[in-house]
Amino acid sequence: MSTTQIDRLRELLEPLAARQGMDLEDLTLTRAGRRQVLQLVVDTDEGVQLDECAELSRAASELLDAEDVMGADPYVLEVTSPGVDRPLTQPRHFRRAVGRMVRIRPTSGEVFTARLLGLDEEGLDLEIPGEKGRRPKPRRITFAEVEQVRGEVDFSRKDMPEEEA
Incomplete structure:
Protein backbone atom coordinates (compact mmCIF):
# COMPACT_ATOMS: atom_id res chain seq x y z
CA MET A 1 0.00 0.00 0.00
CA SER A 2 1.76 3.11 -1.16
CA THR A 3 0.69 6.68 -0.71
CA THR A 4 0.57 7.03 -4.47
CA GLN A 5 -1.90 4.13 -4.70
CA ILE A 6 -4.13 5.72 -2.03
CA ASP A 7 -3.89 9.07 -3.85
CA ARG A 8 -4.78 7.40 -7.16
CA LEU A 9 -7.72 5.58 -5.57
CA ARG A 10 -8.99 8.81 -4.03
CA GLU A 11 -8.65 10.67 -7.37
CA LEU A 12 -10.65 7.90 -9.03
CA LEU A 13 -13.34 7.29 -6.41
CA GLU A 14 -14.04 10.76 -5.00
CA PRO A 15 -15.66 12.00 -8.24
CA LEU A 16 -17.64 8.76 -8.51
CA ALA A 17 -19.05 9.23 -5.01
CA ALA A 18 -19.79 12.90 -5.77
CA ARG A 19 -21.74 11.94 -8.92
CA GLN A 20 -23.92 9.79 -6.68
CA GLY A 21 -24.45 12.71 -4.28
CA MET A 22 -22.05 11.44 -1.60
CA ASP A 23 -18.94 12.73 0.12
CA LEU A 24 -16.02 10.31 0.27
CA GLU A 25 -15.12 10.80 3.94
CA ASP A 26 -12.36 8.20 4.19
CA LEU A 27 -10.60 5.58 2.15
CA THR A 28 -8.43 2.84 3.63
CA LEU A 29 -6.52 -0.02 2.05
CA THR A 30 -5.34 -2.90 4.22
CA ARG A 31 -4.02 -6.38 3.57
CA ALA A 32 -5.92 -9.45 4.77
CA GLY A 33 -3.87 -12.49 3.84
CA ARG A 34 -3.48 -12.60 0.06
CA ARG A 35 -6.29 -10.11 -0.45
CA GLN A 36 -6.49 -6.38 -0.05
CA VAL A 37 -9.48 -4.75 1.65
CA LEU A 38 -10.49 -1.37 0.27
CA GLN A 39 -12.95 0.43 2.52
CA LEU A 40 -14.82 3.53 1.39
CA VAL A 41 -16.61 5.61 4.03
CA VAL A 42 -19.28 7.83 2.47
CA ASP A 43 -21.91 10.19 3.83
CA THR A 44 -24.54 12.73 2.82
CA ASP A 45 -26.51 15.38 4.69
CA GLU A 46 -29.42 12.93 4.92
CA GLY A 47 -27.26 9.91 5.84
CA VAL A 48 -26.57 6.93 3.61
CA GLN A 49 -28.96 4.06 2.96
CA LEU A 50 -27.92 0.45 2.32
CA ASP A 51 -29.17 0.56 -1.29
CA GLU A 52 -27.03 3.64 -1.95
CA CYS A 53 -23.94 1.87 -0.56
CA ALA A 54 -24.67 -1.16 -2.76
CA GLU A 55 -25.08 1.03 -5.85
CA LEU A 56 -21.81 2.85 -5.18
CA SER A 57 -20.09 -0.47 -4.51
CA ARG A 58 -21.13 -1.84 -7.91
CA ALA A 59 -20.05 1.32 -9.73
CA ALA A 60 -16.73 1.50 -7.83
CA SER A 61 -16.00 -2.18 -8.50
CA GLU A 62 -16.56 -1.71 -12.24
CA LEU A 63 -14.35 1.39 -12.26
CA LEU A 64 -11.57 -0.24 -10.24
CA ASP A 65 -11.53 -3.27 -12.54
CA ALA A 66 -11.54 -1.11 -15.68
CA GLU A 67 -8.73 1.15 -14.42
CA ASP A 68 -6.70 -1.77 -12.96
CA VAL A 69 -5.51 0.31 -9.97
CA MET A 70 -5.77 -2.59 -7.51
CA GLY A 71 -3.07 -4.66 -9.25
CA ALA A 72 -3.06 -8.43 -9.64
CA ASP A 73 -4.01 -9.31 -6.05
CA PRO A 74 -7.66 -10.07 -5.31
CA TYR A 75 -9.47 -7.43 -3.30
CA VAL A 76 -12.58 -6.94 -1.23
CA LEU A 77 -14.47 -3.67 -1.56
CA GLU A 78 -16.46 -2.38 1.42
CA VAL A 79 -18.67 0.70 1.20
CA THR A 80 -20.00 1.97 4.51
CA SER A 81 -21.22 5.06 6.32
CA PRO A 82 -19.29 6.66 9.18
CA GLY A 83 -19.99 5.52 12.70
CA VAL A 84 -21.84 7.63 15.24
CA ASP A 85 -18.63 8.19 17.22
CA ARG A 86 -16.51 9.43 14.36
CA PRO A 87 -14.39 12.55 14.80
CA LEU A 88 -16.02 15.74 13.52
CA THR A 89 -13.38 17.60 11.55
CA GLN A 90 -15.06 19.29 8.58
CA PRO A 91 -17.81 21.94 8.61
CA ARG A 92 -20.15 19.44 6.92
CA HIS A 93 -19.57 16.95 9.79
CA PHE A 94 -20.64 19.54 12.36
CA ARG A 95 -23.62 20.62 10.24
CA ARG A 96 -24.78 17.00 10.00
CA ALA A 97 -24.42 16.56 13.77
CA VAL A 98 -26.66 19.47 14.78
CA GLY A 99 -29.20 18.15 17.28
CA ARG A 100 -26.95 15.27 18.35
CA MET A 101 -24.82 14.67 21.41
CA VAL A 102 -21.08 15.23 20.98
CA ARG A 103 -18.06 14.62 23.19
CA ILE A 104 -15.70 17.58 23.27
CA ARG A 105 -12.06 17.57 24.30
CA PRO A 106 -11.15 21.23 24.79
CA ASP A 120 -20.96 29.28 12.69
CA GLU A 121 -17.50 30.07 11.32
CA GLU A 122 -16.13 30.78 14.80
CA GLY A 123 -17.50 28.01 16.99
CA LEU A 124 -20.23 25.82 18.40
CA ASP A 125 -23.43 26.53 20.31
CA LEU A 126 -24.00 23.75 22.82
CA GLU A 127 -26.42 22.64 25.51
CA ILE A 128 -24.86 20.95 28.53
CA PRO A 129 -27.34 18.40 29.94
CA GLY A 130 -28.57 19.10 33.44
CA GLU A 131 -27.65 16.59 36.12
CA LYS A 132 -29.99 15.26 38.79
CA GLY A 133 -33.06 17.11 37.54
CA ARG A 134 -31.31 20.39 36.86
CA ARG A 135 -31.98 22.36 33.71
CA PRO A 136 -29.58 22.16 30.77
CA LYS A 137 -27.16 25.06 30.37
CA PRO A 138 -26.17 26.81 27.16
CA ARG A 139 -22.47 27.01 26.33
CA ARG A 140 -20.50 28.54 23.50
CA ILE A 141 -17.06 27.24 22.55
CA THR A 142 -14.85 28.54 19.76
CA PHE A 143 -13.03 26.25 17.36
CA ALA A 144 -9.74 27.63 18.74
CA GLU A 145 -10.72 26.18 22.13
CA VAL A 146 -11.45 22.72 20.71
CA GLU A 147 -8.91 19.93 20.40
CA GLN A 148 -11.34 17.20 19.29
CA VAL A 149 -15.06 16.61 18.83
CA ARG A 150 -16.63 13.17 18.36
CA GLY A 151 -20.21 12.08 17.91
CA GLU A 152 -21.85 10.26 20.80
CA VAL A 153 -24.52 7.58 20.89
CA ASP A 154 -27.70 9.43 21.80
CA PHE A 155 -30.80 7.56 22.94
CA SER A 156 -32.65 10.77 23.82
CA ARG A 157 -32.17 12.78 20.65
CA LYS A 158 -34.42 15.79 20.40
CA ASP A 159 -35.97 16.53 17.05
CA MET A 160 -34.48 19.81 15.93
CA PRO A 161 -36.69 22.28 14.07
CA GLU A 162 -35.79 22.63 10.42
CA GLU A 163 -34.27 25.93 9.36
CA GLU A 164 -36.61 28.23 7.58
CA ALA A 165 -35.62 29.01 4.03
Missing part, protein backbone atom coordinates in the same frame (compact mmCIF):
# COMPACT_ATOMS: atom_id res chain seq x y z
CA THR A 107 -7.57 22.48 24.49
CA SER A 108 -7.74 23.12 28.24
CA GLY A 109 -10.12 21.76 30.83
CA GLU A 110 -12.01 18.51 31.09
CA VAL A 111 -13.72 16.50 28.39
CA PHE A 112 -17.49 17.04 28.39
CA THR A 113 -20.60 15.89 26.56
CA ALA A 114 -23.16 18.31 25.14
CA ARG A 115 -25.88 18.59 22.53
CA LEU A 116 -24.76 20.50 19.42
CA LEU A 117 -27.41 23.16 18.81
CA GLY A 118 -25.71 25.10 16.04
CA LEU A 119 -22.47 26.43 14.64
Whole structure:
Protein backbone atom coordinates (compact mmCIF):
# COMPACT_ATOMS: atom_id res chain seq x y z
CA MET A 1 0.00 0.00 0.00
CA SER A 2 1.76 3.11 -1.16
CA THR A 3 0.69 6.68 -0.71
CA THR A 4 0.57 7.03 -4.47
CA GLN A 5 -1.90 4.13 -4.70
CA ILE A 6 -4.13 5.72 -2.03
CA ASP A 7 -3.89 9.07 -3.85
CA ARG A 8 -4.78 7.40 -7.16
CA LEU A 9 -7.72 5.58 -5.57
CA ARG A 10 -8.99 8.81 -4.03
CA GLU A 11 -8.65 10.67 -7.37
CA LEU A 12 -10.65 7.90 -9.03
CA LEU A 13 -13.34 7.29 -6.41
CA GLU A 14 -14.04 10.76 -5.00
CA PRO A 15 -15.66 12.00 -8.24
CA LEU A 16 -17.64 8.76 -8.51
CA ALA A 17 -19.05 9.23 -5.01
CA ALA A 18 -19.79 12.90 -5.77
CA ARG A 19 -21.74 11.94 -8.92
CA GLN A 20 -23.92 9.79 -6.68
CA GLY A 21 -24.45 12.71 -4.28
CA MET A 22 -22.05 11.44 -1.60
CA ASP A 23 -18.94 12.73 0.12
CA LEU A 24 -16.02 10.31 0.27
CA GLU A 25 -15.12 10.80 3.94
CA ASP A 26 -12.36 8.20 4.19
CA LEU A 27 -10.60 5.58 2.15
CA THR A 28 -8.43 2.84 3.63
CA LEU A 29 -6.52 -0.02 2.05
CA THR A 30 -5.34 -2.90 4.22
CA ARG A 31 -4.02 -6.38 3.57
CA ALA A 32 -5.92 -9.45 4.77
CA GLY A 33 -3.87 -12.49 3.84
CA ARG A 34 -3.48 -12.60 0.06
CA ARG A 35 -6.29 -10.11 -0.45
CA GLN A 36 -6.49 -6.38 -0.05
CA VAL A 37 -9.48 -4.75 1.65
CA LEU A 38 -10.49 -1.37 0.27
CA GLN A 39 -12.95 0.43 2.52
CA LEU A 40 -14.82 3.53 1.39
CA VAL A 41 -16.61 5.61 4.03
CA VAL A 42 -19.28 7.83 2.47
CA ASP A 43 -21.91 10.19 3.83
CA THR A 44 -24.54 12.73 2.82
CA ASP A 45 -26.51 15.38 4.69
CA GLU A 46 -29.42 12.93 4.92
CA GLY A 47 -27.26 9.91 5.84
CA VAL A 48 -26.57 6.93 3.61
CA GLN A 49 -28.96 4.06 2.96
CA LEU A 50 -27.92 0.45 2.32
CA ASP A 51 -29.17 0.56 -1.29
CA GLU A 52 -27.03 3.64 -1.95
CA CYS A 53 -23.94 1.87 -0.56
CA ALA A 54 -24.67 -1.16 -2.76
CA GLU A 55 -25.08 1.03 -5.85
CA LEU A 56 -21.81 2.85 -5.18
CA SER A 57 -20.09 -0.47 -4.51
CA ARG A 58 -21.13 -1.84 -7.91
CA ALA A 59 -20.05 1.32 -9.73
CA ALA A 60 -16.73 1.50 -7.83
CA SER A 61 -16.00 -2.18 -8.50
CA GLU A 62 -16.56 -1.71 -12.24
CA LEU A 63 -14.35 1.39 -12.26
CA LEU A 64 -11.57 -0.24 -10.24
CA ASP A 65 -11.53 -3.27 -12.54
CA ALA A 66 -11.54 -1.11 -15.68
CA GLU A 67 -8.73 1.15 -14.42
CA ASP A 68 -6.70 -1.77 -12.96
CA VAL A 69 -5.51 0.31 -9.97
CA MET A 70 -5.77 -2.59 -7.51
CA GLY A 71 -3.07 -4.66 -9.25
CA ALA A 72 -3.06 -8.43 -9.64
CA ASP A 73 -4.01 -9.31 -6.05
CA PRO A 74 -7.66 -10.07 -5.31
CA TYR A 75 -9.47 -7.43 -3.30
CA VAL A 76 -12.58 -6.94 -1.23
CA LEU A 77 -14.47 -3.67 -1.56
CA GLU A 78 -16.46 -2.38 1.42
CA VAL A 79 -18.67 0.70 1.20
CA THR A 80 -20.00 1.97 4.51
CA SER A 81 -21.22 5.06 6.32
CA PRO A 82 -19.29 6.66 9.18
CA GLY A 83 -19.99 5.52 12.70
CA VAL A 84 -21.84 7.63 15.24
CA ASP A 85 -18.63 8.19 17.22
CA ARG A 86 -16.51 9.43 14.36
CA PRO A 87 -14.39 12.55 14.80
CA LEU A 88 -16.02 15.74 13.52
CA THR A 89 -13.38 17.60 11.55
CA GLN A 90 -15.06 19.29 8.58
CA PRO A 91 -17.81 21.94 8.61
CA ARG A 92 -20.15 19.44 6.92
CA HIS A 93 -19.57 16.95 9.79
CA PHE A 94 -20.64 19.54 12.36
CA ARG A 95 -23.62 20.62 10.24
CA ARG A 96 -24.78 17.00 10.00
CA ALA A 97 -24.42 16.56 13.77
CA VAL A 98 -26.66 19.47 14.78
CA GLY A 99 -29.20 18.15 17.28
CA ARG A 100 -26.95 15.27 18.35
CA MET A 101 -24.82 14.67 21.41
CA VAL A 102 -21.08 15.23 20.98
CA ARG A 103 -18.06 14.62 23.19
CA ILE A 104 -15.70 17.58 23.27
CA ARG A 105 -12.06 17.57 24.30
CA PRO A 106 -11.15 21.23 24.79
CA THR A 107 -7.57 22.48 24.49
CA SER A 108 -7.74 23.12 28.24
CA GLY A 109 -10.12 21.76 30.83
CA GLU A 110 -12.01 18.51 31.09
CA VAL A 111 -13.72 16.50 28.39
CA PHE A 112 -17.49 17.04 28.39
CA THR A 113 -20.60 15.89 26.56
CA ALA A 114 -23.16 18.31 25.14
CA ARG A 115 -25.88 18.59 22.53
CA LEU A 116 -24.76 20.50 19.42
CA LEU A 117 -27.41 23.16 18.81
CA GLY A 118 -25.71 25.10 16.04
CA LEU A 119 -22.47 26.43 14.64
CA ASP A 120 -20.96 29.28 12.69
CA GLU A 121 -17.50 30.07 11.32
CA GLU A 122 -16.13 30.78 14.80
CA GLY A 123 -17.50 28.01 16.99
CA LEU A 124 -20.23 25.82 18.40
CA ASP A 125 -23.43 26.53 20.31
CA LEU A 126 -24.00 23.75 22.82
CA GLU A 127 -26.42 22.64 25.51
CA ILE A 128 -24.86 20.95 28.53
CA PRO A 129 -27.34 18.40 29.94
CA GLY A 130 -28.57 19.10 33.44
CA GLU A 131 -27.65 16.59 36.12
CA LYS A 132 -29.99 15.26 38.79
CA GLY A 133 -33.06 17.11 37.54
CA ARG A 134 -31.31 20.39 36.86
CA ARG A 135 -31.98 22.36 33.71
CA PRO A 136 -29.58 22.16 30.77
CA LYS A 137 -27.16 25.06 30.37
CA PRO A 138 -26.17 26.81 27.16
CA ARG A 139 -22.47 27.01 26.33
CA ARG A 140 -20.50 28.54 23.50
CA ILE A 141 -17.06 27.24 22.55
CA THR A 142 -14.85 28.54 19.76
CA PHE A 143 -13.03 26.25 17.36
CA ALA A 144 -9.74 27.63 18.74
CA GLU A 145 -10.72 26.18 22.13
CA VAL A 146 -11.45 22.72 20.71
CA GLU A 147 -8.91 19.93 20.40
CA GLN A 148 -11.34 17.20 19.29
CA VAL A 149 -15.06 16.61 18.83
CA ARG A 150 -16.63 13.17 18.36
CA GLY A 151 -20.21 12.08 17.91
CA GLU A 152 -21.85 10.26 20.80
CA VAL A 153 -24.52 7.58 20.89
CA ASP A 154 -27.70 9.43 21.80
CA PHE A 155 -30.80 7.56 22.94
CA SER A 156 -32.65 10.77 23.82
CA ARG A 157 -32.17 12.78 20.65
CA LYS A 158 -34.42 15.79 20.40
CA ASP A 159 -35.97 16.53 17.05
CA MET A 160 -34.48 19.81 15.93
CA PRO A 161 -36.69 22.28 14.07
CA GLU A 162 -35.79 22.63 10.42
CA GLU A 163 -34.27 25.93 9.36
CA GLU A 164 -36.61 28.23 7.58
CA ALA A 165 -35.62 29.01 4.03
